[in-house]
Amino acid sequence: MLSHPLAEGAELRALEPWRAEEFYAFVVRSGAHLSPWLPWAMDIDEPAKAERWLQGYAEDQARDGRRVYGIWLDGLLVGGAGFATFDARTGNCSLGAWLAPEARGRGLVTRTARLMIDWAFGTRGMVRAEWSAATGNVHSIAVxxxxxxxxEGVLRSALALGGVRHDVEVWSLVSDRR
Known part of the structure; x- marks a missing residue:
């Protein structure tokens, strides 16, 4: 996928290592908003770390594993989504997404996740897609x-962020191919 429209002025594209500077600028702009829920938002504090983070996804995708995409709105990177796990052998994947506060309320994350799940189930034959969110992350749970x-349940004290332990809700969608 090179680009897929999401809404007027919004599109989903691969978030590749050559976009590290742009991704780093996004993390700088939105890091305070993202850091309560995403450990990497605190760790990416220089462009080289952004490039290494994206390179890890690119290498995993080359092995048919996890992958990451960006969400652009009017030409500006405002969020992203990824398959945190992707195992075609077992038919299981997990995904998540993030968005800058100024891009919320447009359905971009829901449309992105729907596209990803449709591709995983329809094209790749996945059977199970999982979504995890800290119990306090009401926007992610709403998606x-x-x-x-x-x-499916709650993993108690499963996520440590900034010295605070969070419970994590696990949600899933199962394909009709079971």
Whole structure:
């Protein structure tokens, strides 16, 4: 996928290592908003770290593993989404997304996640897509609900961020191919 329209002025594209400077600028702009939920938002504090982070995804994608995409709005990188895990052998994947505060309320994350799930199920034959969110991340949990996912449970104290332990809700969608 080189580019896929999401809404007026918005598109989904591969977020590749050559976009590290742009990704780093996004993290600088949105890091305070993202850091309560995403450990990498605190770790990427220079362009070289952004490039290494994106390179890790590129290498995994080359092995048919996890992959990452960016969300652009009017030419500006405002968010992203990725398959945190992608295992075609078992038919299981997990995904998540993030968005700058100024881009919220447009359905971009829900449309992105729907495209990713449709591709994983329809093109790649995946059977299970999982979404995890800290219990306090109401926006992420709302996306899981809009996607029609089922809440499977809570992993207690499973996520450590900034010295605080968070419970994590696990949501999933299962293909009709089971």
């Amino acid at each position: 899981a609900k809009r996607l029609g996912m089922e809440r």
